[in-house]
Each structure stands twice: as structure tokens, then as C-alpha cells.
Amino acid sequence: MSAVIVSGKDLAKEKRAFIKEKVSELHTEKNIQPSLAVILVGEDPASQSYVRAKEKACEEAGINSILEKYPSSITQDELLERITHFNGDASVHGILVQLPLPDHIDELAVIEHISPGKDVDGFHPVNIGRMMIDQKSFLPCTPYGIVEMIKSLDVSISGKHVVVIGRSNIVGKPVGQLLLKEDATVTYCHSRTKDLASITKQADILIAAVGRAKLIGPEYVKDGAIVIDVGVNRLETGKLCGDVDFEAVKEKASYITPVPGGVGPMTITMLLHNTLQSAQNEACENKTFSS
Numbered sequence: 222m223s224a225v226i227v228s229g230k231d232l233a234k235e236k237r238a239f240i241k242e243k244v245s246e247l248h249t250e251k252n253i254q255p256s257l258a259v260i261l262v263g264e265d266p267a268s269q270s271y272v273r274a275k276e277k278a279c280e281e282a283g284i285n286s287i288l289e290k291y292p293s294s295i296t297q298d299e300l301l302e303r304i305t306h307f308n309g310d311a312s313v314h315g316i317l318v319q320l321p322l323p324d325h326i327d328e329l330a331v332i333e334h335i336s337p338g339k340d341v342d343g344f345h346p347v348n349i350g351r352m353m354i355d356q357k358s359f360l361p362c363t364p365y366g367i368v369e370m371i372k373s374l375d376v377s378i379s380g381k382h383v384v385v386i387g388r389s390n391i392v393g394k395p396v397g398q399l400l401l402k403e404d405a406t407v408t409y410c411h412s413r414t415k416d417l418a419s420i421t422k423q424a425d426i427l428i429a430a431v432g433r434a435k436l437i438g439p440e441y442v443k444d445g446a447i448v449i450d451v452g453v454n455r456l457e458t459g460k461l462c463g464d465v466d467f468e469a470v471k472e473k474a475s476y477i478t479p480v481p482g483g484v485g486p487m488t489i490t491m492l493l494h495n496t497l498q499s500a501q502n503e504a505c506e507n508k509t510f511s512s
């Protein structure tokens with residue numbers, strides 16, 4: 222069997238067209254233009270490229286984006302001051318500080334400084350906490366995008382065994398939580414897990430978010446499993462590849478996401494979705510958050 226290749230690119234295109242329509246409606250009906258402030262610190266090439274992609278996606282959707290770039294010598298207080306500024310600017314609906322930050326800056330302090338009502342990354346402890354207890358919140362974009370991709374397939378999540386490899390705060394932990402909410406049975410694996418393959422082979426849905434090129438070969442995968450690859454690794458050749466050995470695993474899985482063109486485009490799409498949601502919250506009396 223050769224797996225169906227799940228194009229995040231196609232699903233993202235469809236969802237972005239819908240978001241663009243809603244952005245336009247909000248502008249016409251309420252005179253509100255969704256606006257996202259992005260702060261980039263330092264010169265990391267991967268971060269620069271992600272931020273460029275976010276800017277371009279905003280522009281295409283009609284969302285205003287404001288980019289502030291700072292050298293890695295910026296102090297934590299200076300960075301917090303910029304966040305304070307955007308927290309208080311009613312025309313800004315979303316604030317995103319691109320991670321990672323330089324070592325001298327406390328990432329959690331920065332995330333906690335963003336008003337939860339503008340935390341369109343869904344990283345603030347208030348949003349993470351609300352997500353855990355099934356309350357309205359901004360959902361972290363990559364996990365949210367993964368759930369949307371799985372829901373777009375002709376399969377039910379309820380009762381399925383999901384195995385997540387990786388326990389990061391921004392992908393592994395929250396994706397398991399979101400799929401638990403969809404009534405999956407969730408197992409987390411990580412670098413200290415013993416006999417990884419014996420667990421991953423039980424997965425109906427296997428999510429690889431470890432950051433190690435081609436770690437997951439066919440010996441880790443059950444016949445007919447859905448395989449979601451969150452890894453973005455650069456090979457020595459310069460080519461991007463995921464955590465999954467795509468060519469070998471696609472012969473065993475029922476569905477598989479490619480890298481690039483899989484989860485990546487969905488992450489940015491859910492960022493647009495959250496920014497629109499934040500602007501809609503402003504327009505609506507029944508605000509999810511006060512910001």
C-alpha cells in the first residue's frame with residue numbers, strides 16, 4: 222500500500238482563502254483591519270525565513286503586519302517595553318515574538334508579558350491553561366494545524382491511539398492535549414523512552430516532533446497508520462527533510478504528511494486564523510479575553 226500524501230499546502234490555501242474573505246468582511250462591516258506585530262531578535266536564518274513567510278501570508282490575507290527587528294544585544298527590559306507598547310495599542314490584535322531568543326533573555330518572562338488576548342501564538346500560560354480545561358483560548362498554531370489536517374481526512378479521531386514523539390511546550394505537549402479533547406487515547410514518547418518502536422508501532426496516528434532527520438523508519442510504524450511529520454531538518458545537501466523517512470514509511474502508512482509542504486503551511490495558516498479571531502473578538506461584545 223502506498224499512503225495518501227496529505228498536502229498541508231492545499232488545505233492551507235483553502236483555509237487562507239476563507240480567512241481572507243472574513244478579513245475583508247470585518248473591514249467592510251466593522252472598519253477593523255486585523256493587525257499582527259512581529260518582533261524578531263537576532264540574525265538566525267531560520268527565524269528570518271519563518272518571519273518572512275508570516276509577513277507574506279499576512280499580506281496575502283489582507284492582515285496588516287508590523288515587523289520590528291532588533292539586534293541580539295537588546296536587553297530583556299527593552300524587549301518587554303516593546304511588548305508593553307503593543308499590548309496598549311488597540312489597533313494591534315496579535316503580538317508574536319519569534320523564538321528562540323538569545324540566552325540572556327528569559328523566554329517565559331517575554332511570553333508572559335504578552336497580553337493573553339493578543340497572544341496569537343497561544344504560548345501564554347493563561348492560554349495553555351485554558352486549553353487544558355477546554356475553555357476558549359488561542360490554540361498554539363502548529364498543534365492546531367495538525368488537528369485541522371487530521372480532521373480534513375476521512376477518518377474519525379475518537380478512540381484512536383495517538384502516539385506523540387516529542388514533549389516540547391509548543392508542539393508535543395499541546396498536540397497530545399488537543400487530540401485527547403477529540404477523544405483519542407494519547408501516549409507521549411521522548412528521548413528517555415525505552416524501546417520506542419514497540420510503542421510507536423501501536424499508533425493509529427503517529428506524530429513525530431523530535432527534530433532528528435529521518436529518525437522514524439518503517440520499523441516504527443504500524444501498517445495503515447496516519448503519520449504526521451512535524452520535523453524540519455536541513456540535510457548537509459541543504460535539502461529540508463522531516464523526522465520521518467518519507468520514502469520508506471509511505472509504503473506502510475495510510476496517510477503521510479510531506480516535508481516541506483505538510484505541517485509547515487498549516488502553522489502559518491492557524492496564526493492568520495488566530496489573528497483574525499482576535500480582531501473579531503474586538504468587534505464582538507462577547508470578548509473571549511480582555512486585552
Ligand code: GUN
Pocket residue numbers: 317318319320321342362363488
Ligand atoms: N519558533 C519556531 N516556531 C515558532 C512559532 O510557532 N512561534 C514563535 N513565536 N516562534 C517560533
